[in-house]
Amino acid sequence: MDILSNVVQSIIGVGPSVMLPIIIFIVGLIFRVKPGKALVSGITVGIGMIGINLVINLLTTSVGPAAQAMVKRFGFHLTIIDAGWPAVSAGTWAQPIAAIMIPIILVVNIGLILIKFTKTLDIDIWNYWHMIAASSTAYVITKSWWFSILCGIIYEAAVLIIADKTAPKVQEYYGLEGISFPTGSAAAYGLLGIPVGWVVSKIPGISKLDVDPETIQKRFGIFGEPMVMGIIIGALLAALGGYSVPNILKLGMAMGGVMFLMPRMVKILMEGLIPIQEGAQSLLQSKYGNREIYLGMDAALSTGAPATLATGLLMVPITLFLAIILPGNRVLPFGDLATIPFFVALIVPSRKGNIVHSVISCTIVMAVGLLMATDFGPTLTTMMHGIVKFPHGAAEVSNLDTGGNVLNWLVLKFSQLVKPLF
Incomplete structure (x- = not known):
C-alpha cells in the first residue's frame, strides 16, 4: 500500500499541466484521433492549463x-480556522484509503x-x-475500508x-462545447445554489x-468592461484590507489582468479539446447512434466568464461579514477565500450571468456552508492532525471547499x- 501511495503521489505531484496532456493523448487514441493530432491536442491543453494556472496564481x-x-484589520476572532483546500x-x-481510490473512481x-x-x-484526475x-x-x-470506498x-x-x-x-453560458464540470466543490455549491437562485x-x-x-x-460604458470591473473590485478588496x-x-x-487574461487562456485550452471532442462524438455515433459524451473538466474554466469571476470576488468580503454575524458559526474564512470564484461556477450560468441574483444566491448558500464547516471542524482537525501545520491560534481547522460542501457534509452525517x- 505504501508503494501504491508513493506512485499515486508521484503522478499527482507533476500537476495538471503535465497530467492533462498525457490523459488527453490517451483519450484521443481511444477515440481514434490520429496520434499526431492527439499529441498536439494534449500539448495545447497542457499549455492552456499552464496559462490558466498562472492567472489563478495571480488571483x-x-x-x-x-x-x-481584512481579517487582521477588523479583528475577527473565531475559533475554527479555514485552512484552505491545499x-x-x-x-x-495522507489517509490509507486514498491510494486505492483513484483507480476505483476511474473504473x-x-x-x-x-x-x-x-x-x-x-478526465480531471487532479x-x-x-x-x-x-x-x-x-x-x-x-x-471501515469497504464503507469508505462506498462513500467515495x-x-x-x-x-x-x-x-x-x-x-x-455550462456549455451554453461559457461557450464550452461538450464540457461538463464534475469538480466536487462546484457541484456541491451548485446543488444548493441553483434552486436557491431560482x-x-x-x-x-x-x-x-x-x-x-x-x-x-x-449602461456604464468603459466602467462595464470586464477588465475595469476587475480593477474596481480589486481596489475595493484592497481598500477593505486597509492597503x-x-x-x-x-x-x-x-x-x-485576471479578468482580461482568463478568457484567453480558456480559449487556448478549448482549442486543444476540440479534436478530442469531435473524435468522441464520431466514435459514439458510429457505435451508439446520437449518444452524447461530455469531457469532465476543472470548474476553474468558468472563471473565463466576467460574471463568474465578479461574483466570486464580491463574495470574499461578504463571506467574512457573514462569518461575524451568523449565529452558530465558529469558522474564520481564510484559506479558501481566494477560491470562492470556483464555487460559483454552476450557480452563475443558472442565473444567466445576473450578478445581483448570483451574489444573493451565493450569500445564502455560503451561510449554510459556514455552518456545515463549523460542524465539520472536529473531523477535519483529526484528518489533518500531524499532517499539516495548523495556523497560529487555531483550536480547530476546517475549510469552505470540503467542510462547507453539502455532499461531503452528508457523507459526514x-x-x-x-x-x-463498526
Whole structure:
C-alpha cells in the first residue's frame, strides 16, 4: 500500500499541466484521433492549463493577502480556522484509503458511462481528491475500508449526475462545447445554489434586477468592461484590507489582468479539446447512434466568464461579514477565500450571468456552508492532525471547499450514523 501511495503521489505531484496532456493523448487514441493530432491536442491543453494556472496564481496570491489583511484589520476572532483546500487535500491524501481510490473512481466512471448512468467522462484526475475526501471522511470516522470506498463511489455518482444536469447550461453560458464540470466543490455549491437562485429570481422587486456584464457595459460604458470591473473590485478588496493607495492600485490592476487574461487562456485550452471532442462524438455515433459524451473538466474554466469571476470576488468580503454575524458559526474564512470564484461556477450560468441574483444566491448558500464547516471542524482537525501545520491560534481547522460542501457534509452525517455498526 505504501508503494501504491508513493506512485499515486508521484503522478499527482507533476500537476495538471503535465497530467492533462498525457490523459488527453490517451483519450484521443481511444477515440481514434490520429496520434499526431492527439499529441498536439494534449500539448495545447497542457499549455492552456499552464496559462490558466498562472492567472489563478495571480488571483490567489493577490486576493489571499487582501483577505488576510481584512481579517487582521477588523479583528475577527473565531475559533475554527479555514485552512484552505491545499491543507485539507494534504490531509486527504495522507489517509490509507486514498491510494486505492483513484483507480476505483476511474473504473466506476467508465462503468457508469457504459450502463448509461452518466454522460461525463471525468478526465480531471487532479480533482479526484474531492471524491477521495469523502472516502477519507468516512474512514476517519468508521475506520471501515469497504464503507469508505462506498462513500467515495456515492459521492462520485452524485457529482457526475450534477455535472450531467448542468452541462447544457455550462456549455451554453461559457461557450464550452461538450464540457461538463464534475469538480466536487462546484457541484456541491451548485446543488444548493441553483434552486436557491431560482427562488431568488421569483422575489418581487429583486426579480426585475438584471445586472450582467453586458448590461453594465451598455449602461456604464468603459466602467462595464470586464477588465475595469476587475480593477474596481480589486481596489475595493484592497481598500477593505486597509492597503495604501499604491497597493490599492496594484491589486486593482492585478484583478483587471485576471479578468482580461482568463478568457484567453480558456480559449487556448478549448482549442486543444476540440479534436478530442469531435473524435468522441464520431466514435459514439458510429457505435451508439446520437449518444452524447461530455469531457469532465476543472470548474476553474468558468472563471473565463466576467460574471463568474465578479461574483466570486464580491463574495470574499461578504463571506467574512457573514462569518461575524451568523449565529452558530465558529469558522474564520481564510484559506479558501481566494477560491470562492470556483464555487460559483454552476450557480452563475443558472442565473444567466445576473450578478445581483448570483451574489444573493451565493450569500445564502455560503451561510449554510459556514455552518456545515463549523460542524465539520472536529473531523477535519483529526484528518489533518500531524499532517499539516495548523495556523497560529487555531483550536480547530476546517475549510469552505470540503467542510462547507453539502455532499461531503452528508457523507459526514451518514458516517456518524452508521459508526456504531463498526
